[in-house]
Amino acid sequence: MKNKFTRTLGALAMVALLLPAVSSCIGDLDQTPEFDAVPDVVYRDPAQVKQVLARLYATLAVSGQQGPAGQPDITGIDEGFSNYLRQYWMAQELPTDEAIIAWNDGNLPDYNKLTWNANNNFVRAMYDRIFYQIALCNEFIRQTTDARMTERGLSDADKATIRVYRAEARFLRALSYWHAIDMFGNVPFADETAAVGGDLPQQRSRAEVFTFIETELKAIEGDLMAPRAEYARADKGACWTLLTKLYLNAQVYTGTPRYNEAVFYANEVLTKGGYSLSPAYRNLFRTDNNRSAARNEIIFPVTSDGRNTKTYGGMTFLVHAPVGGALDVFAADSFGIAGGWGGIRAKSTLVDKFDGGANSSDRRAMFFTTGQSRDITDIFTFSQGYLMTKYRNISSTGVQGSDAKVNGGEGNFIDTDFPMFRLADVELMYVEAVLRGGTGGTTGQALNYLNDIRRRAGATQLAALPAGAQGLQTVLDERARELYWEGHRRTDLIRFGLFTSGTYVWPFKGGATAGQGVAARFNLFPIPTTDLVANPNLQQNDPGY
Structure with a gap:
């Protein structure tokens, strides 16, 4: 597909048939x-x-x-x-x-x-x-x-x-x-x-x-089709995931918590979807994430293709915009692009979510620090703030994308799909919903899901889930480490009452x-x-x- x-x-000849601008x-x-x-x-x-x-x-x-x-x-x-x-x-x-x-x-x-x-x-x-x-x-x-x-x-x-x-x-x-x-x-x-x-x-x-x-x-x-019947089409798994998200945030949207339903639909994904965590976290954000084992974790992607879906938005933005400064030297070989745009960096608050900061042994900590300061005192100075190397236009085996110059392309457009919904997110939603009192799940299973995610990252396993506010903070911090720069954070911070506070x-x-x-x-x-x-x-x- x-x-x-x-x-x-x-x-799509007939699709020039769409609405005018x-x-x-x-x-x-x-x-x-x-x-x-x-x-x-x-x-x-x-x-x-x-x-x-x-x-x-x-x-x-x-x-x-x-x-x-x-x-x-x-x-x-x-x-x-x-x-x-x-x-x-x-x-x-x-x-x-x-x-x-x-x-x-x-x-x-x-x-x-x-x-x-x-x-x-x-x-x-x-x-x-x-x-x-x-x-x-x-x-x-x-x-x-x-x-x-x-x-x-x-x-x-x-x-x-x-x-x-x-x-x-x-x-x-x-x-x-x-x-x-x-x-x-x-x-x-x-x-x-x-x-x-x-x-x-x-x-x-x-x-x-x-x-x-x-x-x-x-x-x-x-x-809808059964989960994973055809890659990148909305199927039952995507439907259950969106329902989980809807119910997890129900108190924000309606004033009434619906954590029981959030646990139920998370369980639908987790027990009926046939999904599995990608063995390598970084491969979720590579050009072959539709073909490698990463595909088994992705529930609903926004697809990209460097030759057939050229755009300056989407993944073109997410691969180019974090590249610049000393990192630009590696643009072609390590990112499959002609050059960076020098735009987005990580705030120090994200760096600090990882034990050891930029030097963390956590495999998800993909910071580039050469020529970059940790702290940002001027928004418009690109050298302030560590760079993030999460999204790349290369495959899990190092092959550059179809539009890379080495392949006769322009070096602009990206093959990597964006994982809008993926399994690790659902596992963390299950954990949170259980901690918030949702029935139909157990703290033991929640701990297993959390530790599965941490095991892949090379992080220390937790002996138990903390209760109350401490447990919820643990989940929120894990969501930051696991899901950063994937479009979840504003919604998460609002749900936790921290966005404007x-x-x-x-x-x-x-x-x-x-x-x-x-x-x-x-x-x-x-x-x-x-x-x-x-x-x-x-x-x-x-x-x-």
């Missing part, structure tokens, strides 16, 4: 893409339907209709920045204790300092990306109802195939609505039943959209060099001013914005 489904965008999401939720091919032709052919589905997956990885740039999906920001995965990563990592970026583009420094407002162009781009994706999914779901398939004369076998595709589209929509409530709280809402070109979307509460996501994921579970600070939190607490409103990003002006149905999620 890796080369024939989400990756082969050049084959947008500068705001208003109306996107209830509009239909403009097709060059007639929908009644496209949607009566399962092969073409699968190609349209492929574009829904690809929207997480690419930024427009022409790689690497030239026909952006959304406007109002440089196309390279506009990529879904790149935007998501920045929103989830830069405001936290894990990463900082040296660039001064637009309002980007506000992410480093937690000082954004409703006019921030990066906040707006994340918001627009989410609702652009939801709009595409809504149209696909509209076009693939049983009634529509019957009208088009599809056979029972073809209907069954397309029902699976439709369930995948519903998963992708649920994923984006989860991102929406996690980051923005109360959001505009429309599903496939909304009239195209009809009224502007109404705003729904975070709790209402939570219920929608929960209901959708349970409804599609039976139609002054009791735990990191460099430049609140704009202060040493860090300081910030107002509680920063637990949510603001609804962009552009949508508040365009849609009178919307209200800002916090009066402080």
Whole structure:
């Protein structure tokens, strides 16, 4: 599937049929893409339907209709920045204790300092990306109802195939609505039943959209493929993982804890998914993570291909942006790229999570220190802050990616897939949910999962799980060591009540060099001013914005 489904965008002739570029999401939720091919032709052919589905997956990885740039999906920001995965990563990592970026583009420094407002162009781009994706999914779901398939004369076998595709589209929509409530709280809402070109979307509460996501994921579970049936497609394992995440954060989203359900769905993944930890942690972030044993740990990736899915976002960003300074000398041989971009570094608070800091024996501590200081006193000085070598465009055996210059390429674009969901995350969610009182699991099993992760890292095994606050802190710190720079940290810190608090600070939190607490409103990003002006149905999620 890796080369024939989400990756082969050049084959998707009908997918230049998508929505025109947008500068705001208003109306996107209830509009239909403009097709060059007639929908009644496209949607009566399962092969073409699968190609349209492929574009829904690809929207997480690419930024427009022409790689690497030239026909952006959304406007109002440089196309390279506009990529879904790149935007998501920045929103989830830069405001936290894990990463900082040296660039001064637009309002980007506000992410480093937690000082954004409703006019921030990066906040707006994340918001627009989410609702652009939801709009595409809504149209696909509209076009693939049983009634529509019957009208088009599809056979029972073809209907069954397309029902699976439709369930995948519903998963992708649920994923984006989860991102929406996690980051923005109360959001505009429309599903496939909304009239195209009809009224502007109404705003729904975070709790209402939570219920929608929960209901959708349970409804599609039976139609999705079995876990690991085909790499990089949303299957039951991905569905169970998203449900686990939803329930683990339920108290934040709805005010009601749902830890029993979090344990239940984590158990579904852990006992029925057939997943296993990659023997080598570093191989999870190499070009052959779709083929090596790392594949057995990855539950849901965002796929990349240096020849077929060229983009300046996603993994291109994550491999290039941490490389610079003295590390740039190793760019070709060690990273499979022509050169680094000199952007992101690790904050000292991440370094300190590892025993021994940058010199830790923990195999997950992938710091590069030559020419770099540990401490950061100037955001824009790239030599301040240790560099991170986690993501590379080389294989587990040292072979450079397909676009590397040694292979006749440009040295720009990346083959490594991004592991959005993976097994170690689910194991740690199980541990946390049990410690928070979730039933259906045991502390003994939780300790086993935690020690399995630590064993792979070469870290000391724990004799017992600490109870209470100490146990939860143990899990939070382990999540930092295991999952750093994978897009989880902001959500984790909010769940633990530490994101805006002054009791735990990191460099430049609140704009202060040493860090300081910030107002509680920063637990949510603001609804962009552009949508508040365009849609009178919307209200800002916090009066402080």
